[in-house]
């Protein structure tokens with residue numbers, strides 16, 4: 223082999239690759255689109271040290287101290303204080319639903335006990351399902367309480383300021399007291415793995431028929447689009463359920479991840495979540511021209527799903543627009559459900575607000591799929 | 601379906617048109633095929649055979665035109681047509697990772713055939729596939745694939761078979777057997793529309809449709825086609841056919857010279873002009889001339905060349 227034939231053949235293949243690349247518009251768009259999407263998501267939406275987490279202060283009566291506490295908690299940047307005056311029970315319900323991540327409770331006799339120099343306790347309850355999200359914020363609570371107190375320790379209380387901490391901050395890490403990361407990751411992985419495999423499997427469903435030439439035969443037969451869609455989707459529901467069983471069992475025995483809530487209810491919701499992912503995959507497969515494009519669409523769906531759903535980064539720590547986009551993805555809602563059921567023992571009443579978005583997503587995807595499904599070769 | 605409709609033609613379409621972008625793939629095609637007939641679709645590659653077949657079974661929507669297939673409107677009742685038609689695609693389109701039996705069972709269930717297992721068994725038997733029923737379709741050779749595809753097309757007892765180049769790349773013996781099957785099916789009352797490039801197959805059809813550049817150039821029996829071509833043909837045995845052919849092609853009045861071994865088929869559209877052109881060669885004692893009839897192939901080529909010449913003028 224001499225060098226000039228090497229260059230010629232190399233150049234021939236090079237030229238061919240460029241021509242093929244140019245023909246495949248979607249691939250080209252993906253190559254530009256993916257980096258842009260990643261830059262925007264990582265640059266603006268993702269926050270490694272999440273701030274502005276939803277919190278509420280529960281105080282028996284509005285005192286000067288409670289007002290200063292709210293102000294300094296907000297000032298720390300870690301919290302966004304819900305201004306509603308919740309009762310303890312209301313606040314705990316919000317925490318269970320994941321709408322609040324922290325509750326700071328000021329006991330009714332806090333000021334009096336403080337005056338007596340008896341070191342009252344400030345109670346902080348944190349949703350610790352995601353230990354990474356709560357760590358920084360919990361440290362900030364103590365800081366904020368001290369600042370608030372320093373502001374208020376005037377007049378007769380000023381003497382307390384110079385002594386040791388005049389009160390204690392008692393932190394309850396709910397749902398995951400030891401802060402085990404796996405408790406958060408394993409349920410999350412159920413959603414992640416299902417999203418990846420289910421969307422991919424069905425996105426190849428129609429494109430494979432088209433590439434192998436079996437599509438024309440399928441079209442020539444008296445079969446309705448709905449029948450094709452359900453026939454293609456249902457087998458993978460079983461595949462998905464097998465995957466979930468494996469993850470739950472392994473998570474249980476290797477990492478001790480609990481399943482506090484109802485397995486039956488979780489299974490029912492899993493079927494809906496799996497079906498939602500399969501439907502979007504099927505929708506992709508009615509749009510993609512070949513299997514490569516189907517894979518790319520899957521990836522384009524998967525990427526924001528993991529980044530904006532709260533799997534990788536705390537959902538409540540993202541800016542409002544990113545949360546709004548995140549609400550679209552089934553994974554976002556499923557993560558709340560699965561973490562709720564497995565770690566918090568959530569009941570149907572608590573998770574059902576997250577189930578409707580899954581059904582709505584599935585419905586829209588089905589409508590698009592049926593509109594896109596071609597009954598002819600035109 | 602009542603008796604009146606049975607007497608109707610299986611296919612009647614008028615003025616079918618189909619374009620893909622700027623490409624006019626099917627132009628004003630009108631055909632009529634009676635029930636129980638075998639209609640051959642011929643024409644060079646890209647002439648619109650596949651497109652026409654797809655228009656007939658509702659896989660493509662015509663841009664204009666109308667007609668009926670088995671008494672159903674091709675525009676509005678394609679679902680009903682699909683139930684009564686067996687369509688064998690040009691490219692093998694069954695599941696290569698399923699066995700013959702599994703493919704047939706799938707097809708039987710798609711058409712809602714009652715007692716699918718029994719029907720599959722009977723069909724396997726009929727086409728001699730029983731021994732191979734467990735073999736994966738992807739591992740079959742061309743002839744067996746085509747047999748399996750035919751089995752899949754007749755499983756649901758259709759009234760019309762649309763076969764798109766079913767014998768392309770199949771050996772002569774398998775082709776012969778395939779056509780015997782087709783004749784048997786036609787004998788049972790099935791209408792068959794089959795596209796092919798083989799002349800011997802064309803001659804086994806009741807009617808022939810000849811397409812070129814999307815136009816239907818001729819439609820009728822073999823004799824009709826040869827008559828429409830208007831050709832006169834002479835055969836000549838020559839010691840040096842190649843040189844003679846080159847010589848003859850230069851003469852006015854001679855449209856086609858084709859070599860078959862040492863025999864040349866010399867044809868022209870005008871018999872008087874052809875005779876005049878051949879007169880000097882007839883006197884050459886080394887050549888043996890016989891007046892003959894043009895073959896189907898000669899007719900097709902003549903039709904095609906005339907179409908291309910007038911098409912070029914029109915365009």
Ligand SMILES: Nc1ncnc2c1ncn2[C@@H]1O[C@H](COP(=O)(O)OP(=O)(O)O)[C@@H](O)[C@H]1O
Pocket residue numbers: 599620623625643644645646647648649650651652
């Ligand atoms: N889906 C399509 N899109 C664009 N052009 C097509 C399509 N199908 C067929 N054609 C073109 O239409 C013409 C007729 O094709 P076809 O009906 O397949 O011819 P045949 O079967 O006689 O070989 C060809 O030029 C072909 O390239």
Ligand SMILES: [Mg+2]
Pocket residue numbers: 649650651690764765
């Ligand atoms: Mg064709």
